Amino acid sequence: MDIFIQQIINGLVLGSIYALVALGYTMVYGIMGLINFAHGEVVMIGAMVALFVIKALAGLPVFVTLPLALAAAAGVCMAVGFTIERVAYRPLRRAPKLAPLITAIGVSIILQNLAMLIWGRNYHAFPPILPTSDHEIFGATITSLQIVIIVIAALMMAGLTLLVQRTRLGRAMRATSENPPIAQLMGVNINQIISATFVIGSALAAVAGLMVSANYSIAHYYMGFMLGLKAFTAAVLGGIGNLAGAMLGGILLGIIESLGAGYIGDLTGGFLGSHYQDIFAFFVLIGVLIFRPSGLIGERIAERA
């Protein structure tokens, strides 16, 4: 039973990180119908910037370095996200559907290799920012860092929900995703809204990047790829284009993955080991999509009439 709760806790931590990244994918998809393939690399850049700011400010107290690192990472990521949209996606809004997918892949390759040029191809150890104190919950342990990750992720998700549901900007975003031409007739500046979407998504990605590298205490120029893939899977699992779906999908995926890694050996009598962890995400995804082709809480959109 302890192992079960332990895996749930680990899954919750991992899942809240996935959820933050998935939100970035789903927001962009909801508004533009585009898979922003480069989003995983934005997460990686966030992690790298945060890591190097924390290293540079070593010696200062945590409540100084952490906000500074977060601010720097978020700033850089927002700039990167804004630039990506302007350079690689905006000129292609009239283009065939797959063209922006290819530029997205191109941007992803560019960002990855820029990161390699700037930070080298080594793994970087993430300095411990919080005291590693363990807390006991139902016989399982949870570190302070994990608590902080879950709390911050929950706050960010609540904040985003408020932003989208309660503010003028949020209303404009919803209107744009509903029907861009009509939104424009109602006085919404679509270009601004799309830019804002990318900037917000990138800020979330920066936070997620800091979290994931703090959690595994490692950062690497290639880390964004698999993370982005998983997060995108999470977004699709929940129903892409749907904010609540991304959150649900992310957390579910995190929990399924860590439970799977914990129990796969027992379930298959030792035939499959925990290195099959990455397979779970995809099996669950395929299973869900066979029965619910638009994701768990995606709207049932009729095929175009």
Place this chain on the structure above:
Amino acid sequence: MMAITLDSLRTDKRSALIATAAIGILLAVAPFVVGSALGNSWLRILDFALLYIMLALGLNIVVGFAGLLDMGYIAFYAVGAYLYALLASPHFGLHVPVWIIIPAGAVLAGVAGALLGAPTLRLRGDYLAIVTLGFGEIVRIFMNNLNAPVNITNGPQGISSIDPINMGGITLAKPLTVMGVTIPSLHAYYYLFLALTLLIVFVSIRLEDSRIGRAWVAIREDEIAAKACGINTRNIKLLAFTMGASFGGVAGGLFAGFQGFVSPESFNLMESVMVLCMVVLGGMGHIPGVILGGVMLTVLPEFFRHSAGPIQQALFGKILLDPEALRMLLFGLALVVVMLYRPAGLWPSTIRRREFRNGSASDVLKEGE
């Protein structure tokens, strides 16, 4: 301009004949020219370009003709390659002849394609993309881990010393002597791959003009309308997956025989993405465009690989930036720039280009600035 000359080719039989002959001669002497001018490493790249053309043409059936976005296509390449590796290497001590393995690879990959296609028939565009992507990853992860408890794929180490392609007692691994002319191994592989590529091109062209090909295009353009016209969309979509996958299986088998070594690393997601880029960058659904895309995306990274170091050396006297990172950086830039300036691909079909030019202007979102 290109379109005009092509159209005139189609009408004017004599110039068509001359053009065909010229292309034929060019293809026949290409390995000798490349081999002597640029060396064996470029000859290998040429061989790989042919393999990638086969893959791109296979994916073109799924993505280009039928409009089903498949991002795990490399899995079928892997199926073909691993089948060859398992049946013709010391790993199991089996040495099955090549004319059994390659067709078997095509069939097995086709079955895998149908298995992937069946559960995904209901999915719309981007959902299909992620499921196929997941399928590709599942195949790769299994190949990476099926070394315990029973060693089937030899895990991450891969399978080595695979038999070279051997036809009727003639092995392509050593220089061949045909009628007094010695053909080095890389050249022999080139001609074999060229023959199969031409076969695949021929099949693709015939498929495109067939009833099935037109049904694929109808599904791509509007699935509901296609259904209403009496097309059995389920079977036709499954057929697209199966046919596309079987091309991949053939290319995979050839790859294993050529390389002599397979490991899961050769079949990662980046490879799927690369093949997809070839199709889209070249011109989706247009066979000459896809071939161009295949050649470009094989040659371009290699060109950058060979030039990224020396050019820096020449310009600055030392290597400032990691050439490997720089080459991929340039490659990424090339992808973005080409797509920005030619969103319908480098060489789109005339119909598609026309469509694109008077695209639906009603959509304000697509107005851009």
